[in-house]
Amino acid sequence: MIQVAIMGHGVVGSGVCSILTTHKKKLYSAIGEEVYIKRILDLREFPDSPLADRFTKEFNDILTDVEIRVVAEVMGGIHPAYEFTAQLLKSGKSVVTSNKELVATHGAELLAIAKENNANYLFEASVGGGIPILRPMNQCLVANNVHEVAGILNGTTNFILTKMIDDGMEFDDALKLAQELGFAERNPAADVEGHDACRKICILASLASGKHVYPKGIHTEGITNISLNDVKYASSFNSVIKLIGDVKFLENGKLDIFVAPMIVNRHSQLANIDNEFNGIMVRGDCTDDVVFYGKGAGSLPTASAVVADIIDCCKHLKARKYLFWADSNNENVLPYNESVTAVYLRFSTNDKEASIAEVKDLFGDIVQLSITNESENEFAVVTKAMTIGEINDKLNQVKKSKLLSNIRIADL
């Protein structure tokens, strides 16, 4: 019998309890031993839970219990999850988590503490919820030099964009619907402004490069400025708008990493990932594109990834897993100004002909897009590829029209 503890009894934590309880036979056959939930840490009371006798409000009940070998941290947030995790790892217990904020912010340090103490720190659930991604990247794709990882990493924003694309809903209405259906939080900032996706692409970039990439300073754009007209112009370009977390590993050793809405050709596998689903594309030099698709959030999908990590820890109580990356200070991150891309630009103007001529003059070869019922006072173009710095320089010189939208064209 292997004794475990769960810290947090919210959406994911209650899912972990549920799977450990209802899938006993399945788990036993995977490990060859029973997994026993000894303690559940939560400040709230759960008197009606069948596990009511296991609840505690005292972290020390877990930390000092030598019988507890593996702890699932599913509290979320940085504090006190960070302090608790560090202490548990120092005491030689393995910790598994779905806490992307903590991994993205303190992953290198916690991995180092785990290594020093011959414990495991695993976090498959932190990216892509129930979608297997970190372990496949670390194990199955290990013979590849990974050139790029790009993904739809946030289900809330993908749901909103899908409603805008498929049903012609405005952003605000789609957000409201997402909130009603439980796909968006009451305060949706972390999702719609791209911060959640940024944490996840940083974790993927850290794993692929072997060096921690911190979210701080990474260019992060959300979808709050996307309008229905942008969706329509994209459609005329045989494309859809998706919020993409992207990291390219350049030949000079730099990481071109950002989160931004992108115009994605309908032929891309990522274009077909709709609603609350996530999809992650890994481009390896041997495999070419490999894509992982599934539910990126939700109680049971996320909890099933947490439980898979618990099982892995139970199997490796003595041997450490090889998941590890070193610390860094983001010194390899390419300044966003140097990132190269074609862009879609939408302008308002009082003199369309003169404005288009000006844009053409500044940007050189452009493709003008057109939609039905196009306003006389609006136009949209797609430029050739150049650096963000050059694009911004040229945009500063635009006199005859006003920039409404500026969206990267994806090469995915």
Place this chain on the structure above:
Amino acid sequence: MIQVAIMGHGVVGSGVCSILTTHKKKLYSAIGEEVYIKRILDLREFPDSPLADRFTKEFNDILTDVEIRVVAEVMGGIHPAYEFTAQLLKSGKSVVTSNKELVATHGAELLAIAKENNANYLFEASVGGGIPILRPMNQCLVANNVHEVAGILNGTTNFILTKMIDDGMEFDDALKLAQELGFAERNPAADVEGHDACRKICILASLASGKHVYPKGIHTEGITNISLNDVKYASSFNSVIKLIGDVKFLENGKLDIFVAPMIVNRHSQLANIDNEFNGIMVRGDCTDDVVFYGKGAGSLPTASAVVADIIDCCKHLKARKYLFWADSNNENVLPYNESVTAVYLRFSTNDKEASIAEVKDLFGDIVQLSITNESENEFAVVTKAMTIGEINDKLNQVKKSKLLSNIRIADL
């Protein structure tokens, strides 16, 4: 330094050599030791290879070399791959392979030999080429009860069907193009008749159920009878025709497993997997649908999966991995007659009205399909769901028309 051998220097074997040679640094950082190719077994001569001095025609040079710890079997076929693998495992060497025919035919026995001798037998490359699938199923999805695994498991047939669907090519022309492009062998029977896909779904079913499922006796249909009219009728039903390997794990413990062309709704993730690509959907009770997409064949994609297994063996020279399933005699396989599905039926007739009335009378609720320029002597319908046995019974009673096509409707 860990010494390995490679048996077979064909498409996959030369890819394995290439990756082990060109990705030395990447592999070193994964294992912490160098991987050294000590021997390559092939009956042919490769005097110009940079590794010419390592080639041997004698299997015993590998078997008796105690320094060789891990062997990649990439010869293909059953004999002598089976005998060689068994002997290597008995001598305590770990074996990795891309040989789906061998795994599907003798997997349970070889896994048992590996277990007895504390060695590993790994075969990630045998299903889905470079797509990570066996390890994610075995590790990341282990907390799920898997209800169904369904996939496009053969790139050759998917390429042919894509050309029929997108370009209106006839089967024979599409096959010829596939052969010209190297996606199909000169003797394409194993691909177009579904045997290759059958081996792969049997491996997936064995892994998911923990009991070997043998290809012998599994219902296996290929795509040689699919006509352009079937493609058009499917399109009118907002669907595409895909060759699917499918296994459902029924509540009564039976496995509903088969390979057949299926009519797949365009909204399914599998409908968007085109050309030579493969895609595998795993339906778990916690994760819901998870889909893995990528190149299912080819030298470097497949070789990269073989090398990932080599690395895993190198990391686990003392500890066995947990990949295992027990032997069986297919006693849990549902008789195909009891498999339940809706079907698409296409008939030729001299009296359309009377024929449709007859089919309706026999099958009850049907949906009649229609295409532009439909022949006066042809019609197509979709039935409700019933067992294959019932469908065949009813078809035997059809008098007024002649059955041209009979294709399952997918629920994917």
